[in-house]
Amino acid sequence: QAQLLESGPGLVKPSQTLSLICTVSGGSISGAGYYWTWIRQHPGKGPEWIGYIFSSGSVYYNPSLQSRLSISVDTSKNNFSLKLSSVTVADTAVYYCARGRKSYFGGCRYDMWGQGTLVTVSS
Amino acid sequence: EIVLAQSPGTLSLSPGERATLSCRASESVSASYLAWYQQKPGQAPRLLVYDSSTRAAGIPDRFSGSGSGTDYALTISRLEPEDFAVYYCQQYGDSPDTFGQGTKLEIK
Numbered sequence: 001q002a003q004l005l006e007s008g009p010g011l012v013k014p015s016q017t018l019s020l021i022c023t024v025s026g027g028s029i030s031g032a033g034y035y036w037t038w039i040r041q042h043p044g045k046g047p048e049w050i051g052y053i054f055s056s057g058s059v060y061y062n063p064s065l066q067s068r069l070s071i072s073v074d075t076s077k078n079n080f081s082l083k084l085s086s087v088t089v090a091d092t093a094v095y096y097c098a099r100g101r102k103s104y105f106g107g108c109r110y111d112m113w114g115q116g117t118l119v120t121v122s123s
Numbered sequence: 124e125i126v127l128a129q130s131p132g133t134l135s136l137s138p139g140e141r142a143t144l145s146c147r148a149s150e151s152v153s154a155s156y157l158a159w160y161q162q163k164p165g166q167a168p169r170l171l172v173y174d175s176s177t178r179a180a181g182i183p184d185r186f187s188g189s190g191s192g193t194d195y196a197l198t199i200s201r202l203e204p205e206d207f208a209v210y211y212c213q214q215y216g217d218s219p220d221t222f223g224q225g226t227k228l229e230i231k
Contacts, residue, residue, distance in 0.1 A: 047222045064219075106156045106218075107220040108220065110170060115167060
């Protein structure tokens, strides 16, 4: 049974870059055609899809964040990462990594999630 | 992007009762690519239903999804104490994937 675990700083200063890593255990990140995804959730709100990456390196970003966003995968370490630049207090949220199963011609449903990590943007 | 509106915001029911949660999309969801998740405090969301009506692995059959086009529903036939949580719908028929704002199911 695969598991996902987020890691990274819990506090980031405004204008700096938020960096998180999601480590996948119990299965290969290259296997079975999953889409490795970042999702965030502001307090009291519904989740917000950030973007996902396939093991080949193909990436899909939320247009609202695209200009500040980079998602990459390291198959040798079985992890994938998120970098969000020029952060503001509006980027304060719980950040989740998740495993996406892609539909035939649409996006993904998310059948496995990390526990989430709270990232606070504050000086 | 497709906006999902969930209703009611809060639903107060007792164990053993039937719950019906609604999710309305701002435009038709392609191929009924609509999922439902359950989230308890301090936990990640858990996938319950996908493709509008297919239960995810390990989900009890008291959970059922229905709908098409712009209108979808999640029904819990007989509430168990562990079912009281927040529920979100998500569409993945059009990019970007979007989620609703949630329905809180609370004990009456």
